[in-house]
Amino acid sequence: MSMLTTENLHLYYGQKEALKGIDLAFEAQTMTALVGPSGCGKSTLLRCFNRMNDQVSNAKITGSIWFDRENVNGPAISLVTLRQKIGMVFQQPNPFPFSVYDNVAYGLRLAHSLPKAVIDERVETALKQAAVWDEVKDHLTENAMGFSGGQQQRICIARLLAVLPKVILLDEPTSALDPISSAKIEATLMQLKRDYTIIIVTHNLQQAARISDRTVFMLDGNVIESGPTQTLFMTPENQQTSDYLNGKFG
Amino acid sequence: MTPTRLDKVATKVIEVFVACVVLILLFLLSTILIQGVPHLSWHFLTSPSQSFAAGGGIVDQLFNSLYLLVLTLLISLPLAIGSAVYLNEYASDNWLTGLLRTAIEVLSSLPSVVVGLFGYLLFVIHFHFGFSILSGAIALTFFNLPLLTRSIEGALAAISDTQREAGLALGLSAWRTIRGVILPAALPGIVTGVILSAGRVFGEAAALIYTAGQSAPVVNYTNWNPLSSDSFLNPMRPAETLAVHIWKVNTEGVTPDAVSISAGASAVLIIVILLFNFLARLIGRHLYRKMTGNSNK
Numbered sequence: 424m425s426m427l428t429t430e431n432l433h434l435y436y437g438q439k440e441a442l443k444g445i446d447l448a449f450e451a452q453t454m455t456a457l458v459g460p461s462g463c464g465k466s467t468l469l470r471c472f473n474r475m476n477d478q479v480s481n482a483k484i485t486g487s488i489w490f491d492r493e494n495v496n497g498p499a500i501s502l503v504t505l506r507q508k509i510g511m512v513f514q515q516p517n518p519f520p521f522s523v524y525d526n527v528a529y530g531l532r533l534a535h536s537l538p539k540a541v542i543d544e545r546v547e548t549a550l551k552q553a554a555v556w557d558e559v560k561d562h563l564t565e566n567a568m569g570f571s572g573g574q575q576q577r578i579c580i581a582r583l584l585a586v587l588p589k590v591i592l593l594d595e596p597t598s599a600l601d602p603i604s605s606a607k608i609e610a611t612l613m614q615l616k617r618d619y620t621i622i623i624v625t626h627n628l629q630q631a632a633r634i635s636d637r638t639v640f641m642l643d644g645n646v647i648e649s650g651p652t653q654t655l656f657m658t659p660e661n662q663q664t665s666d667y668l669n670g671k672f673g
Numbered sequence: 674m675t676p677t678r679l680d681k682v683a684t685k686v687i688e689v690f691v692a693c694v695v696l697i698l699l700f701l702l703s704t705i706l707i708q709g710v711p712h713l714s715w716h717f718l719t720s721p722s723q724s725f726a727a728g729g730g731i732v733d734q735l736f737n738s739l740y741l742l743v744l745t746l747l748i749s750l751p752l753a754i755g756s757a758v759y760l761n762e763y764a765s766d767n768w769l770t771g772l773l774r775t776a777i778e779v780l781s782s783l784p785s786v787v788v789g790l791f792g793y794l795l796f797v798i799h800f801h802f803g804f805s806i807l808s809g810a811i812a813l814t815f816f817n818l819p820l821l822t823r824s825i826e827g828a829l830a831a832i833s834d835t836q837r838e839a840g841l842a843l844g845l846s847a848w849r850t851i852r853g854v855i856l857p858a859a860l861p862g863i864v865t866g867v868i869l870s871a872g873r874v875f876g877e878a879a880a881l882i883y884t885a886g887q888s889a890p891v892v893n894y895t896n897w898n899p900l901s902s903d904s905f906l907n908p909m910r911p912a913e914t915l916a917v918h919i920w921k922v923n924t925e926g927v928t929p930d931a932v933s934i935s936a937g938a939s940a941v942l943i944i945v946i947l948l949f950n951f952l953a954r955l956i957g958r959h960l961y962r963k964m965t966g967n968s969n970k
């Protein structure tokens with residue numbers, strides 16, 4: 424079953440066309456990697472799903488994105504609900520300048536009025552899901568900014584898991600981290616893809632090959648090829664895909 | 674001249690300039706403190722001023738300065754936070770925000786005596802506020818608002834956009850993100866800006882001569898009803914501040930000890946402003962540490 428589908432999605436920054444008609448379907452409980460050279464539009468595409476491109480004043484979007492039988496680009500959509508269901512993790516870990524506990528509980532408290540015991544439980548569950556519980560459980564009242572980059576990134580993952588999303592978008596989540604922290608994030612994502620639909624933008628082809636089930640190769644605002652990661656890496660159909668994977672450009 | 678030699682000469686010249694600035698400051702501070710501190714005493718700080726006899730103190734003026742400062746901040750802080758949030762978080766770069774910024778710059782460069790006379794004509798005369806703490810506080814707001822707005826805007830601009838993205842991506846509205854994340858994160862910078870502007874307000878005289886007045890009527894420090902005419906909290910009473918007192922004692926003072934009163938009052942003024950500055954750094958640093966928590970790892 425497709426969790427997220429795009430139909431003839433175009434995005435323009437002023438005169439420049441950054442996405443040139445994207446038709447893709449993202450399967451539930453699957454991790455899809457978006458790869459391609461810098462400027463190919465993969466991050467722009469990712470930011471379409473939770474409407475983060477709204478912040479860019481000259482961006483104009485046409486086409487549809489279907490999620491839960493609703494058009495994400497439609498006028499009736501509630502951005503608050505949408506962004507709770509489709510969470511995002513950024514390149515730079517960006518915990519709020521609060522305690523670990525408050526970071527994870529913040530979105531939760533605003534979304535629903537829940538008794539303290541339920542919030543406590545959800546915070547714990549989210550931190551466990553993000554595989555950072557053991558490291559922070561004795562430091563829940565300490566400021567999240569004081570932890571290492573990898574821990575901060577996993578706290579950010581816990582923060583979005585706490586509001587019970589269906590889709591997790593990750594925009595190069597490990598490119599600002601050291602290899603050990605990156606490996607921990609990857610292990611966390613491998614666990615999470617059993618329950619969530621994950622879309623990850625990455626520059627790191629080995630990472631895409633290691634952890635994703637499906638891969639989408641983009642070039643210059645177009646999807647060149649998409650399919651199961653194994654197939655795409657081993658037997659790419661398109662010459663450009665093959666050239667990129669073999670390091671001939673990008 | 675060889676490049677290395679030129680570099681040495683340039684460095685020396687710059688060092689001389691810096692030394693000039695520091696020396697001027699040290700000279701001013703030490704003169705004021707050396708001349709003023711010997712006149713300070715508990716009696717001086719706690720007794721009312723005298724018009725003709727010697728031995729007057731500055732208790733009313735000191736209180737008036739502080740009270741005026743509090744009222745000014747009460748009026749100007751919400752306005753400044755509001756405009757700074759608008760300028761930094763909501764406004765896009767267009768002619769309107771350009772106009773706003775220009776207005777703020779012009780307002781900040783208005784001579785304070787002009788602000789004072791304007792306040793005199795509008796509030797004291799036209800609105801019948803009279804010479805009062807309220808008139809003074811509004812005039813000082815005019816004077817304080819641009820600087821405060823700019824410093825708060827600076828504090829907000831220093832917060833990384835990744836924080837705003839984090840809030841939005843979590844489904845928070847723009848306002849929730851600002852109130853819950855950006856403002857708390859900017860708090861150390863905001864507090865520093867407020868305290869520094871408080872120092873300027875505390876030392877202001879020209880804008881107050883025509884608005885808060887030059888007389889310090891006897892007030893009752895035990896009357897807590899702000900509506901009562903002799904209450905120390907009554908905002909409609911005239912109130913000579915410390916800075917205005919220094920000016921008045923020097924221009925028309927007839928007490929035999931006018932010189933020592935002026936010197937002592939100046940020392941108190943400088944000491945309080947220095948305290949504000951140190952406090953600003955201390956609190957700012959403390960809050961910054963608390964907000965960014967470098968407590969472990």
